[in-house]
Each structure stands twice: as structure tokens, then as C-alpha cells.
Amino acid sequence: MSFEYTEEDGRFVAKDSDGLEVGEVTYTRDGDELLVINHTGVDPANRGQGVAEELIRQVVEKVKNEGMKVEPVCSFAQKEFERKSEYKEVLKQ
Incomplete structure (x- = not known):
């Protein structure tokens, strides 16, 4: 199944074909340079x-593009x- 991903105010959302x-x-946001990820959830049927x-x-792409x-x-x-070493560059130290 394919999903569509969109950004809304303060979140990214995945929607199914329906x-x-x-x-x-x-x-x-914590100031102009930091995003704090506080929740990730997926419907049990789509896990x-x-x-x-x-x-x-x-989210990682967003912060890379915005220098955050x-x-x-x-x-x-x-x-x-x-798990993903490629994310280290955007991780708050």
C-alpha cells in the first residue's frame, strides 16, 4: 500500500489511498534552531x-533544509x- 505524507502545523501526517x-x-519548536519530536504514532492496522x-x-529532511x-x-x-547514522548530523548534541 502506498501512503501520502504531508506537513501540517506542528506535525507530519501519513494518509492512505482513501x-x-x-x-x-x-x-x-524550541527557538529558531531546534525541533523537538514528541510523538510518533501509527494506526495498528498499518504498522x-x-x-x-x-x-x-x-522531519529529518525538514530540519536539514531549514538548517535546524x-x-x-x-x-x-x-x-x-x-539506528540511522545518517541522522546524526541533525541530532542536538
Whole structure:
């Protein structure tokens, strides 16, 4: 199944082909240079399809493009940042 990913105010959302929301990652801004990822969630029926991973990747691309850093607070985001060395460049030290 393919999903569409869009950015909304303070979050990225994944929607299925029917336009139903199946996942989200939410964040807050801490000043002009830091995004804090505070929640990642995917509908149980859509888990295991890479939705959450793609949502985190979308946030990483956003901060790269905007010259920002990320502080992953939610446990899933923390695990993604530990697993993916390519995300280290945007990780808050």
C-alpha cells in the first residue's frame, strides 16, 4: 500500500489511498534552531509498513533544509536516531 505524507502545523501526517490518516509524528519548536519530536504514532492496522520510519525521515529532511537540529523525545524517534547514522548530523548534541 502506498501512503501520502504531508506537513501540517506542528506535525507530519501519513494518509492512505482513501485519504484516511494512518500515522503522525508531532513536534514543537524550541527557538529558531531546534525541533523537538514528541510523538510518533501509527494506526495498528498499518504498522510494519515503514510509515513511522518515513514520518521521521520527513522531519529529518525538514530540519536539514531549514538548517535546524532535532531533539527526539519520543521513544520511537530516539530508536530511529540510534539506528540511522545518517541522522546524526541533525541530532542536538
